[in-house]
Amino acid sequence: MRTPVFILVQIAIAAALYFSLRAIGNDYLFFLGYTVLQFVVLATAWNILGGYCGYVNFGSSGFFAIGVYTSVFLYTVGQSLDDLFPASIAGPLHAIFPLPVPVDVVFGGIVAGLVGLGTGYLTLRLRGVFFAIATLALAIVLQTFVVNWSFVGGSRGAYIIPPDKVPVFGPYIEFLFALMLALVIIALTTARLIERSRLGVGFATIRDDELAAEACGVPTLKLKLIATVLSGALMGMAGAPFPFYIGYVEPGSAFDLSYAVNSIAMPMIGGTTSWVGPMIGALLLGTLQQIATVTISSAVNLLIVGLLLIGFVIVAPNGIVGLWQGWMRKRSRA
Amino acid sequence: MDLQLDLLINAIIAGLLIGGFYAAVTAGISISFGMLDIVNIAHPAFIILGSYIAYIVNARLGIDPIVTSIVMLPAFYVLGAAVYQIYYQSFEKRGQESLRGLAFFFGVLFVTEVCLLLVFGVDYRSVSAPYIGSSISFAHMEFPLRLLVPCAVSLAMFAALEIFLSRTFIGRAVMAVSQDPQALRLMAVDPTRIKRIAFGISIATASMAGAFLIIIQPVIPSVGRDYIGRIFAICVLGGLGSLPGTLIAALLLGVIESITSVFYGPSWAPAVSFGILLLTLAVRPSGLLGR
Numbered sequence A: 001m002r003t004p005v006f007i008l009v010q011i012a013i014a015a016a017l018y019f020s021l022r023a024i025g026n027d028y029l030f031f032l033g034y035t036v037l038q039f040v041v042l043a044t045a046w047n048i049l050g051g052y053c054g055y056v057n058f059g060s061s062g063f064f065a066i067g068v069y070t071s072v073f074l075y076t077v078g079q080s081l082d083d084l085f086p087a088s089i090a091g092p093l094h095a096i097f098p099l100p101v102p103v104d105v106v107f108g109g110i111v112a113g114l115v116g117l118g119t120g121y122l123t124l125r126l127r128g129v130f131f132a133i134a135t136l137a138l139a140i141v142l143q144t145f146v147v148n149w150s151f152v153g154g155s156r157g158a159y160i161i162p163p164d165k166v167p168v169f170g171p172y173i174e175f176l177f178a179l180m181l182a183l184v185i186i187a188l189t190t191a192r193l194i195e196r197s198r199l200g201v202g203f204a205t206i207r208d209d210e211l212a213a214e215a216c217g218v219p220t221l222k223l224k225l226i227a228t229v230l231s232g233a234l235m236g237m238a239g240a241p242f243p244f245y246i247g248y249v250e251p252g253s254a255f256d257l258s259y260a261v262n263s264i265a266m267p268m269i270g271g272t273t274s275w276v277g278p279m280i281g282a283l284l285l286g287t288l289q290q291i292a293t294v295t296i297s298s299a300v301n302l303l304i305v306g307l308l309l310i311g312f313v314i315v316a317p318n319g320i321v322g323l324w325q326g327w328m329r330k331r332s333r334a
Numbered sequence B: 001m002d003l004q005l006d007l008l009i010n011a012i013i014a015g016l017l018i019g020g021f022y023a024a025v026t027a028g029i030s031i032s033f034g035m036l037d038i039v040n041i042a043h044p045a046f047i048i049l050g051s052y053i054a055y056i057v058n059a060r061l062g063i064d065p066i067v068t069s070i071v072m073l074p075a076f077y078v079l080g081a082a083v084y085q086i087y088y089q090s091f092e093k094r095g096q097e098s099l100r101g102l103a104f105f106f107g108v109l110f111v112t113e114v115c116l117l118l119v120f121g122v123d124y125r126s127v128s129a130p131y132i133g134s135s136i137s138f139a140h141m142e143f144p145l146r147l148l149v150p151c152a153v154s155l156a157m158f159a160a161l162e163i164f165l166s167r168t169f170i171g172r173a174v175m176a177v178s179q180d181p182q183a184l185r186l187m188a189v190d191p192t193r194i195k196r197i198a199f200g201i202s203i204a205t206a207s208m209a210g211a212f213l214i215i216i217q218p219v220i221p222s223v224g225r226d227y228i229g230r231i232f233a234i235c236v237l238g239g240l241g242s243l244p245g246t247l248i249a250a251l252l253l254g255v256i257e258s259i260t261s262v263f264y265g266p267s268w269a270p271a272v273s274f275g276i277l278l279l280t281l282a283v284r285p286s287g288l289l290g291r
Helices: A005-023 A028-055 A060-079 A087-096 A102-121 A128-147 A173-194 A198-209 A210-215 A220-239 A242-246 A257-270 A278-294 A297-317 A317-333 B003-035 B043-061 B063-091 B098-119 B145-167 B171-178 B181-186 B191-216 B223-236 B244-264 B266-283
Strands: B135-138 B139-143
Touching: A005 A028, A005 A173, A005 B223, A028 A060, A028 A173, A028 A198, A028 A220, A028 A242, A028 A257, A028 A278, A060 A102, A060 A128, A060 A242, A060 A257, A102 A128, A102 A173, A102 A220, A102 B266, A128 B098, A128 B223, A173 A198, A173 A220, A173 A242, A173 A297, A198 A210, A198 A220, A198 B171, A198 B244, A210 A220, A257 A278, A257 A297, A257 A317, A257 B098, A278 A297, A278 A317, A297 B063, A297 B098, B003 B043, B003 B135, B003 B139, B003 B171, B003 B191, B003 B223, B003 B244, B043 B063, B043 B098, B043 B191, B043 B223, B063 B098, B063 B145, B063 B191, B098 B223, B135 B145, B139 B145, B145 B191, B145 B244, B171 B181, B171 B191, B181 B191, B223 B244, B244 B266
Parallel strands: none
Antiparallel strands: B135 B139
16 A cells, blocks of 8 residues: 555544544544544654664653653643743734744654653664663653753642634544544554664664664664654653643643653553554553543553553564464365 | 852762662563563563562561561562463464563552552652662762662672673573564574573562652552663663663763752653653664674
8 A cells, every 4th residue: 555545544533433422422432533543642652763773762651751841841831921021022922922832742743752862862873772761761851850840830830721722623632632643643654654764674674683774874863763752752742732631730630640651551461563553452451441540440450551551562572463473374264 | 169060069979879670670681672572561560569578577567678578589480480381382382472471570560559559549659768869978968878888789689690690601692582583492402491481580570669659759559660761771771681772871870860850840750751761772783782
């Protein structure tokens, strides 16, 4: 399937999903769907670096929170224009602010991508585990900064009041849902494009044998940095609409470790070698968690994710996609 | 005496005492990550497990947490050996330790934390012992016993570990396995067995570190996360696999963190370890006493 056709198919599926949920007419389904779609973006983004290059990022919650707090920052700036700027500048700025959420998404992506670039530049020249450790610590440090930064609410948190209705879309949550659908399309298309390009081949050589790749003239550091920036930016984009979804953010919820765990567990469970795996993992695990949160408890649902992650990496290293391919191979032989 | 100077001296003393404790926390990682090349990011989870065991025994029977942790050493050793066996069979043997092995330990870290959360809830737990709360004063300097006792025991444990590694046959084999497992095999030693023993020891140190932790501060299940950045910063700064380097780095981090929290506020302290980690990786990746 060619890329334009692939995008059209995705848009068709997205539109079908959107209008069928609207036909049911229950807002809760939009809230639920938003969370699951958010995990599809996060899992796909993680997989660009983790699955294609073989570099583990433990700091997904950090990159996600960068997006969240970029939005909070821009929103707060919009709220306090008259205090921040002299009247001559504040006047025209009132015409621009409050920024529409898609603009926040772009900014969230840019900031998260830059942080990914910085961290990657310092640690990716060394052995892979140093990058993993640095990302683990990165989330904690970013949280420290946000806690100490009173402009975006500090440890008290910040309230974001989204408008009640949006033209065309109606209720705000339906607009956010549509936005997340668009982000899913962007993420999946990016991942699929990478897989089929020279870039993807380069990534695969890094994953399989970095030393040999380097010796053959593959610019490994450059490729790793590209992957880190793309992956980080997509995570930031996934985080940017979050404050408008939840209405109130504090560092503990934005930097929740469950984002990091989920964005590793979903590709691992789905399968890391292609864009299909993370999507399947996120759809399955995301829906399962929503059901478990409602019916059992949110702590138990995290336990399920952790146990599934451990189980899959031990028993089925190539995830559901790997199991499926193995089964198909067996059937065709029989 | 000048108040600022007084504060500074006391901050340095507290930092050194905390640093002694950090050394115990990092000792296990120094063995598993530094010598065996196993990136055990779940190490803090085992430390918190040690804390909670010390807490239960202390609350029920009133036994000193350090005594409990010494009694629990064999159990932690067996636990560590078992975890290594799973790790070896599932990942190391297949050459998949870089991606799936890391994810495995991350899962272990997370599952342990959630289990403790389900059993004990999010309340802060602490222990009682005769030395908690009192302190020795000397001139203008304060030595709180709740920091001094863990620091002293931790240094003793560290010394014992160093002697074991440099003087005994198995200890030297552990050092050797990090350098050349093939050569070790030629000496008729099974590298997997040596690694299993070493990993067991590294988890055993978590039992004692856990007891120290709950003496020093009240513990909740998620507190382990704060230590991930610290232990790896210390381990990298000290130089991978070098116990003396680890000790120096631990004391250094303790002092810098303590000074930061006294003069800039405790909410900034977690950023220190990350700064040190990045700086070390950028300037001198082999660490202070690295090979």
